[in-house]
Amino acid sequence: MxxxxxxxxxxxxxxxxxxxxxxxxxVKGDFNEDYDPTIQNTWSKTLVIGFDEYDLQLMDTAGQxxxxxxxxxxxxxIHGYVLVYSVTSLKSFQIANEIxxxxxxxxxxxxMPIVLVGNKNDLPSHNREVKMEDGKKxxxxxxxxxxxxxxxxxxKSHLIFTKIIEEIDRVESSFCYKRKCQVM
Ligand code: GDP
Numbered sequence: 001m002x003x004x005x006x007x008x009x010x011x012x013x014x015x016x017x018x019x020x021x022x023x024x025x026x027v028k029g030d031f032n033e034d035y036d037p038t039i040q041n042t043w044s045k046t047l048v049i050g051f052d053e054y055d056l057q058l059m060d061t062a063g064q065x066x067x068x069x070x071x072x073x074x075x076x077x078i079h080g081y082v083l084v085y086s087v088t089s090l091k092s093f094q095i096a097n098e099i100x101x102x103x104x105x106x107x108x109x110x111x112m113p114i115v116l117v118g119n120k121n122d123l124p125s126h127n128r129e130v131k132m133e134d135g136k137k138x139x140x141x142x143x144x145x146x147x148x149x150x151x152x153x154x155x156k157s158h159l160i161f162t163k164i165i166e167e168i169d170r171v172e173s174s175f176c177y178k179r180k181c182q183v184m
Contacts, residue, residue: 003052003053004046004055005052005053006054006055006057007055007080007164007165007168008057008078009078009079009082009161009168010061010081010082011059011060011061011081011082011084012061012064012074012081012082012083012084012103013063013083013085013099014063014064014086014091014092014095014096015037015062015063015065017063017085017089017119017120018120019038019061019063020038021151022084022117022151022157023058025153025154025157025158026045026058026157026158026160027043027045029154031151037062037063038063039062040061040062042057042058042060043058043060044057044058045058047161047162047165049162049165054165056161056165058161059073059074059078064095064098064099065095068099069102070099070102070105070106074103074106075103075106079168080113080115080165080167080168080171081103081113081115081164082117082160082164083096083099083100083114083115083116083117084096084117084119085116085117085119085130085135086118086119086130087118087120087121087129087130087132088120088129088130089130090129090130093118093130093134093135096116096138111143111171111174112144112171113164114139114144114145114164114167115145115146115160115164115167116135116142116144116145116146117149117160118132118135118147118149119148119150120150120151121149122150122153132148135148145163145164145167147159147160147163
């Protein structure tokens with residue numbers, strides 16, 4: 001049996017961008033059209049990637065805006081972040097950048113495993129306010145992974161969470177390589 005690795009990931013982003021919908025699609029394979037604002041919720045799912053098994057704990061948050069502070073619970077003992085904006089909301093894209101700045105301020109200069117997600121890409125193109133290349137550019141400037149998705153698409157939603165696990169492993173192994181340490 002492979003060793004199970006525990007990973008705790010926080011989902012951040014402006015309200016109504018689809019954070020809960022992406023988490024629910026991933027955990028339960030379900031999409032709900034009704035908007036029910038989240039206070040804070042934690043989901044667990046075990047998944048296997050390659051030869052490794054992961055116990056993934058997902059913290060779904062209420063949503064952040066320009067006035068939100070970054071609580072310690074979003075920083076301490078957190079392995080990685082899924083930062084979501086909606087491709088139909090420029091404001092949510094700007095807020096994603098502000099959230100990243102606040103995270104960096106709290107966490108210091110250390111590399112943070114992040115997947116930046118432009119959600120709701122199923123909506124008609126006339127609703128689009130953020131170009132795909134702008135999302136990619138922003139993620140590149142952070143050294144983060146990027147993808148566009150729709151919470152209606154179970155495959156894409158699944159890919160987001162396997163990607164963050166891969167990013168956590170990648171950042172951890174580059175950190176260990178530099179310091180010649182060994183992860184138990
Ligand atoms: P949160 O506040 O960021 O957690 O957003 P929710 O997951 O509650 O979603 C807000 C609203 O957007 C709900 O009405 C969802 O049904 C809708 N929604 C979420 N993701 C998508 C998506 O990918 N495509 C479309 N068309 N609607 C979505």
